[in-house]
Amino acid sequence: MRMKEIKYSFTDDYSEGCHQSILELLVATNKVQQLGYSHDEYSERARGLIREQMKSESADIHFVSGGTQANLIVVSAMLRPHEAVIAASTGHVFSNEAGAIESVGHKVISVDTDNGKLNAMLIKETLRGFDHAPHVVKPRMVYISNTTELGSVYSAKELRELYAFCMHNSLLLFIDGARLGSALSIGEVDISMADMANYCDVFYIGGTKNGALLGEAIVINNDELKLDFKYHLKQKGALLSKGRTIGIQFLGLFTDNLFYDLAIHANQMARKISDALQRVGVEFFVEPISNQVFPILTDEQILALGANYNFHIWRKMDNGNSAFRIICSWATPEVVVDEFIVDVLAVI
């Protein structure tokens, strides 16, 4: 493996700017005067396109600039002070948001999982620890990510079952879709945007990690949760005066299937890597299926790869091995992927 001049980064899916079509939309619309606070026509059209994809006329859609922001606003708007969120211990709201949920007053109850995914059984066991009212918080929302922080994915069937359990137990289901594009674009997993209209109370569609300059679209299915939501956006500092900036991102993403095309590319690049590595016997921390893969190599092998590539060391294992995280994105060139595979094969 020869040293390259510039390291390619597989660290995340937000290392580049945005897809060319979005840039072009920004340029094309730049001088048109529009109303502020997401009343602009681009935001309106983007909302229409998303509702079409969802086959839902009634979903409320709000654009915000980031995922932690989306999470804290949804929780703050929907829970009363004594109510809590249940999340996997790998869930972004539990482990990676500097206390954002607690900052708006709510406990996050963590549940250990094998692969980042919750299910009815795990939640049922968790609920048993909270029957001692009013001395404990009242679990009221289940938070999952799709795909998860470990790259695993929920199918439509799994969501349907989880949502049925939630409704039966007076729990709201909130799906963090920072990487929803990836989840909806895996060949062998049956789930579509229309399923998202039916199997949760609220979710958000990630733009930042799927080709936008910034932006996430919060989608509210449950009618009872829609009232006054925009106040919460404003109160938490999420209502941009130039809302058009985010609206244009989603207008671009939901025109001509761009959103899915970008996610398919990211998934395929990751799959090419995981397939190649599996063929030579490399094991993975979690079964690779989406745009995030977690191969396990020896620390020496990882160190060698680190000379030419940036990535995140995920977990030191025993016996001198570690799992590292490779993320492919809409922008990952196939030629780099091919080189990377060659380089991995060279070090193992």
Added chain:
Amino acid sequence: MRMKEIKYSFTDDYSEGCHQSILELLVATNKVQQLGYSHDEYSERARGLIREQMKSESADIHFVSGGTQANLIVVSAMLRPHEAVIAASTGHVFSNEAGAIESVGHKVISVDTDNGKLNAMLIKETLRGFDHAPHVVKPRMVYISNTTELGSVYSAKELRELYAFCMHNSLLLFIDGARLGSALSIGEVDISMADMANYCDVFYIGGTKNGALLGEAIVINNDELKLDFKYHLKQKGALLSKGRTIGIQFLGLFTDNLFYDLAIHANQMARKISDALQRVGVEFFVEPISNQVFPILTDEQILALGANYNFHIWRKMDNGNSAFRIICSWATPEVVVDEFIVDVLAVI
């Protein structure tokens, strides 16, 4: 006055996209991989350029996406739970943020003013109402906007005096600079970016209202307030993974004086209007000096103008008059301004 096909909007200074140079920067940098969370080189260079303007090596600079967000994070990071903010009753944090400051736990003590500006005397009187510890909140921060929500402006001398008063009374001074560009670009008012390094503890530089797609730059002068600030950005959902998006805005704004050029244009357009109207005896709700002017006309005259222009009715007065708000921006074409003046003269 003939009806025009498209109404021109003087409603605000965020009706268009961004200045052409910023668009070009976005295009030019789009494919380069960068670190996330504002560690990218564009953000770094933008911070350097701002520090240069401030003649301050030590200022801490953080980019966020909007003004309410900047305000709530600064207050939350800097005050303890029992401490309160003093603001003019027209101040954005008191009147226009859906309870953002209270949402992070702090009372905003409002002070009535003539023109949106606070001064030592007004604050001194206000403090008298808070000597009954611990039954009242403890005033700890003075919040002002420059320019204010009424278009008035603080000079360097006024800030120096106000800051001296604040320091003497253990009060932090925080300046909301959503329209700081305008304040620094009024010919007859002596104040510069370097003054901002000396006469307050913390301030922010508005990008959204001065030619950026989005973004405000929080600047912390006071060393004691710098510790751990980035945690607060993250916790409140303001730390964008693609921080480059905002960094590029400020890189554009602070290259070749663009920030000032845009503000000068906005101020000049507004001045052209106010000069023309003053010449024919029109009165103003607040003395016009920056890019916001508040002429007073009869309701009939305003209605007539409303056929061709959008603007905000600010205040119903007695006797059939109202004050309305005309905002000029970096994007306001001079030809439109000229037409508007003609149209106003036609209706009065």
Added chain:
Amino acid sequence: MRMKEIKYSFTDDYSEGCHQSILELLVATNKVQQLGYSHDEYSERARGLIREQMKSESADIHFVSGGTQANLIVVSAMLRPHEAVIAASTGHVFSNEAGAIESVGHKVISVDTDNGKLNAMLIKETLRGFDHAPHVVKPRMVYISNTTELGSVYSAKELRELYAFCMHNSLLLFIDGARLGSALSIGEVDISMADMANYCDVFYIGGTKNGALLGEAIVINNDELKLDFKYHLKQKGALLSKGRTIGIQFLGLFTDNLFYDLAIHANQMARKISDALQRVGVEFFVEPISNQVFPILTDEQILALGANYNFHIWRKMDNGNSAFRIICSWATPEVVVDEFIVDVLAVI
């Protein structure tokens, strides 16, 4: 006026311990084992007695240890994050609780009044300033005190009208009854505990200022607000493990009309003073009617009285006069009142 050895304090109505009957109840029940967290039989019986007085079987009743605690819990439990409280600017929640309401995330919108009382017209005017959703908070609760912080009182008729207005405008009505005993015990004012069941959503009955060692009883009339209330008590630190301690206070107060007898005494003592002073032409800051009176004398006269009595200077007036506050309580001896009147007459 001769100097006395010990100054008598008219500063407040919580300078002594509790009424003898309550002490006796404490002694009589001391060794009996009881359940914790207000499940004890004394609390249960006290709740029954209060419901009887209210002629309401369905009111939910919760005991807490103080008024600020009652206020912050009611507001926190009943409002969503973007909703705000409307209160008189003299209202305890606005002016005298160290930001307790803001600390749980809500703005208090203040309304200036003549005598501490709100009415439909004042609230209507206030609401006009909050039609700019979602940039402003959403007014959702009206907070009043009865008697008010200025000693004025709402009659049943006034409450009925105010509540009708509130319901018509989707506003909750919350009555702070720290001095409710006094309000219900003024001969010429028609209002009873049963009226409290009908003309508000929630109120609290003050024990501390009417003869208890401590304790306030929060009463919830509105069924929708009852759900999960006990969680909020626990979360805010108000659910005493020895709930019996407060239950016994209210058991004592609501046995044999003690609650009213104590309030009548306090009112009568205050009336004796105000009648005597009015007879010699003394004016009052607010018309005296309950157990708080605010006579206006010259600063010299007040200084002279201060040699023998403690009281609170309420407001410096112009021309060398001040209003001072005299509070009589369940414990104020008539002989002291008589001496005080003599002493006032001696100095004026």
Added chain:
Amino acid sequence: MRMKEIKYSFTDDYSEGCHQSILELLVATNKVQQLGYSHDEYSERARGLIREQMKSESADIHFVSGGTQANLIVVSAMLRPHEAVIAASTGHVFSNEAGAIESVGHKVISVDTDNGKLNAMLIKETLRGFDHAPHVVKPRMVYISNTTELGSVYSAKELRELYAFCMHNSLLLFIDGARLGSALSIGEVDISMADMANYCDVFYIGGTKNGALLGEAIVINNDELKLDFKYHLKQKGALLSKGRTIGIQFLGLFTDNLFYDLAIHANQMARKISDALQRVGVEFFVEPISNQVFPILTDEQILALGANYNFHIWRKMDNGNSAFRIICSWATPEVVVDEFIVDVLAVI
């Protein structure tokens, strides 16, 4: 075992009122006028007595009405928004306060332990998960209880070592002393009130569970944490206007060693039970040492005991056994203890 008419409750240590001496103090002081808000002379004397016991002139002492209240105020006053508390997963703040700490904005990081006790090694491991600033909260306070929720105890030596570790790692140490009396009154454990002045930043002394009608005394050792503390008491609804009510409890407890005498009795009664059970081979969930003991019996045996005694089932074990919790208090009669032992021996 014959059925008794009245079940004796070993459920908790707050089933009765208060010790006779405190009742007598309440009676003796009842009619004396005192200043409000803990400025009364009883509170002042109680503070003096506690400082004497601590051999510390400089400790700040504040009385509040309950333990959850003490915990949430200390955390709220001492942490900035991004800072978090580390606690055992059995710790009251993590598991038993309905989200009180999260309600004031802070995450509680839980640590699994064998017996409810934290130590430097456990905390060190925990800190490793929080090195990814600013994406995670910043651990800033260690919370422990002494005795713990499982009845275990920290000696002076253990506290000294823990505090040294905390100081070295910029962590505040807060000790919840709801059952501090018990911890300081175990013959074989070397720890005194004076140690509490030296080995933590802040702690509280439990009155409610050691013979008072109500009340906990927050003690602040660390000078930097003292500033403005009373504001927080007021803001959180903890500053009683009749502060004397709690002051008198502590005046009683700290006169003539009552505080220790009551705790010694509680410990001795519990020891008598655990000794008797250990002699016949009963095992315990946690080694019995203080006034809480957790014997393990078969479910049938426990059911039989339940006919005559109330207690809390702590944990279902495998194989038809459960641990149950027996709490003895200052008020537990030795004769009842003796009967209970006979009854246990009869069922096993």
